[in-house]
Amino acid sequence: MGGYTSEFGISIKSGTVVCQELDSSKFDIYPCVVTKDQWYYQDAHLVKHRVDPGSFGININNAVIYPDVVFNTIHGSPGEDGHIAALCTLLQIPQTSTHCYAAALSFNKRDCLSVLKAHGIPCAESIYCDVHNPPDFSEVEKKLGLPFFVKPNRSGSSYGVSKVCASEEYQSALSLAFAEDHQILIERALHGTEISVGAYSHNGVPVIFTPTEIVSENAFFDLSAKYEGKAKEITPARIDHDVAQEVQRLVQKIYTTLEMNGACRADFIIEDGQPYFIELNSTPGLSRESLIPQQAKYSGITLTEFFDRLIHEAINNHKTTHR
Numbered sequence: 001m002g003g004y005t006s007e008f009g010i011s012i013k014s015g016t017v018v019c020q021e022l023d024s025s026k027f028d029i030y031p032c033v034v035t036k037d038q039w040y041y042q043d044a045h046l047v048k049h050r051v052d053p054g055s056f057g058i059n060i061n062n063a064v065i066y067p068d069v070v071f072n073t074i075h076g077s078p079g080e081d082g083h084i085a086a087l088c089t090l091l092q093i094p095q096t097s098t099h100c101y102a103a104a105l106s107f108n109k110r111d112c113l114s115v116l117k118a119h120g121i122p123c124a125e126s127i128y129c130d131v132h133n134p135p136d137f138s139e140v141e142k143k144l145g146l147p148f149f150v151k152p153n154r155s156g157s158s159y160g161v162s163k164v165c166a167s168e169e170y171q172s173a174l175s176l177a178f179a180e181d182h183q184i185l186i187e188r189a190l191h192g193t194e195i196s197v198g199a200y201s202h203n204g205v206p207v208i209f210t211p212t213e214i215v216s217e218n219a220f221f222d223l224s225a226k227y228e229g230k231a232k233e234i235t236p237a238r239i240d241h242d243v244a245q246e247v248q249r250l251v252q253k254i255y256t257t258l259e260m261n262g263a264c265r266a267d268f269i270i271e272d273g274q275p276y277f278i279e280l281n282s283t284p285g286l287s288r289e290s291l292i293p294q295q296a297k298y299s300g301i302t303l304t305e306f307f308d309r310l311i312h313e314a315i316n317n318h319k320t321t322h323r
Helices: 008-021 083-091 100-107 109-118 137-144 167-178 223-227 241-257 291-299 303-321
Strands: 032-034 039-042 048-050 058-060 063-065 126-130 148-152 162-164 183-188 193-202 205-208 212-216 231-234 264-271 274-281
Touching: 008 303, 048 058, 083 100, 100 109, 100 274, 109 126, 109 183, 109 274, 126 137, 137 148, 137 167, 137 183, 148 167, 162 167, 167 183, 193 241, 193 291, 193 303, 205 241, 212 291, 241 264, 241 274, 291 303
Parallel strands: none
Antiparallel strands: 032 039, 039 048, 058 063, 126 183, 148 162, 148 183, 193 205, 193 212, 193 264, 212 231, 264 274
């Protein structure tokens, strides 16, 4: 847990919940914090023990403990962008998130949209640019209309995201997004119901959760709405049964097309009865207020059981791919 981005604190919350809910009679749990400066395990006495980034080995009193499985709760880099998954693959250690390619692809909004559009997933119109060539406001307005969203291309938890309704808001939106990433995505604002749907693999079969409807008190489902209680999250979503089934079908198609494993969450906005894909999160939040725990509870499984399933699925996937 932890990581190198603005999502560090949210990742710590997710990792803490996982450690609290895992069955300690089944697992020896070592909460490991990843920062740019160090990787470490902090024991019950608040003593920090170094974790070797090259092996995941934990040095405790001159003895090294190596993990049987890594439970990845790092949002942003290096957990959500595929780096942890790639390292685990090289070291042949099972890990609970998806494989490195799907993680890297889903973390890059531009590339993920491009791939999924080619597979028939409806997406909103968008413009991609980097810090060297941001388009003029007039160009964006002509192509996308008003309002539109400005987003970092590689970020999560709505960090750096702005809704632009007028020309005087555009430059500050660019600055905010570029503070998170030198690449950004400018996307048409869809008008409709916002939906989020979790998925995971159990015994090799994708399980698609019931959609959750998000009603934000703010202009959109931003950071404060997500983590400060400024949004209503309603499960099941108040949408037509046929639309709910279509959203779940699209999530299953995304999950299987990208050959994903582990838990993920896909976000949509339903405009005029049509679900439009917004983004895919391959290391979704697992804090108490996060959507995946809410959807797991609605489906009738406890977090302890859900996390247990993720661990055993990771182990089984590892056995299958390393036979």
